[in-house]
Amino acid sequence: MTRIKVLIVDDSALVRQTFKAILETDPSIKVIGTAGDPYIAVQKIHKEKPDVITLDIEMPKMDGLTFLSKLMRQAPMPVVVISNQTSDGARIALKALEIGAVDVMTKPDLSTEGHRAESGINLVDKVRSAFYAGQKSPRPNASRPERSSTTVSTLAGRMQKVRFPQSSIIAVGASTGGTEAIKSFLEVLPAEMPPILIVQHMPEKFTTSFAKRLNETCALHVKEAENNEPVLNNTVYIAPGDHHMSILQVGSRRIIKITSGELVNRHRPSVNVLFNSVAQIVRHNSIGIILTGMGDDGATGMKAMHQNGAYTIAQDEETSVVYGMPYKAVLAGGVKDVLPLNDIPYAVCKYLEMDGRD
Structure with missing residues (x-):
């Protein structure tokens, strides 16, 4: 089975550890590395060649939007942007989608067991979606409804x-x-x-x-x-x-x-x-x-x-x-x-x- 290689980019060691633990509960996903800032991320991208990146939008040394713009120009790949659950965070996240991010989500809510479970489902789904967005592999032929002859x-x-x-x-x-x-x-x-x-x-x-x-x-x-x-x-x-x-x-x-x-x-x-x-x-x-x-x-x-x-x-x-x-x-x-x-x-x-x- 081909596993989805994920690089986690976040300045918080706790978030990196949490994301890694959540993602590796899914046997189809393998976290191949983590990075605390965009410069470390660039090194690991060249070395590990991840399939998907999770990217914190608020980063030290270089903000997430700037890093995302450079990435989309130089080495485009599926990116899931992680943003704070604020109005400003939402505005920035939507900008990230325009730049080329595949999807956005807020940082996981770990306050209760129920919230942790839902956050885990959300993160895994986002990463899997981003991977398939980058692949767009052919699917078995389905019986397609007929299109109208009128254009x-x-x-x-x-x-x-x-x-x-x-x-x-x-x-x-x-x-x-x-x-x-x-x-x-x-x-x-x-x-x-x-x-x-x-x-x-x-x-x-x-x-x-x-x-x-x-x-x-x-x-x-x-x-x-x-x-x-x-x-x-x-x-x-x-x-x-x-x-x-x-x-x-x-x-x-x-x-x-x-x-x-x-x-x-x-x-x-x-x-x-x-x-x-x-x-x-x-x-x-x-x-x-x-x-x-x-x-x-x-x-x-x-x-x-x-x-x-x-x-x-x-x-x-x-x-x-x-x-x-x-x-x-x-x-x-x-x-x-x-x-x-x-x-x-x-x-x-x-x-x-x-x-x-x-």
């Missing part, structure tokens, strides 16, 4: 305004590589759209910064979702980190429910929690989209949406950073169309316009 990209000029049923809702799930994929999807959408609910696997506080960044670049209003708020048109709701998001029907209104609870499919927020609620409440008036990410979160929820009449889309392998979640959704039989990322917004708008004329 959806031809709708680009018609997206100034979209007619849609007032009861529609769009649900989106993503993980590794999802921040940039979501940005690409939302930035080309017109200002008038059905409500869009998004689960991106991301830590608490990071989703606040993520929503603010998207709101600055999108025609739609983008915000972090709040418990019991109504679901409104022309608004994008980002599930808050470390909380599940679902929808409820209360009389004639649909509202957002934010809960804590256990991990679902190893995640909180979980795509399946959102998709299953949309399948139950919105049924055939919904659109489900699953984007790049490791694992199978969202696969059963998308199948439930599909079975209840929703239009479902998975991002294709070529444009996915990790073709895990979309692939599992296809295998589960819940996907109508598999499309390149750039085609997905046009397919959504075309579907809404067709449905809106009925």
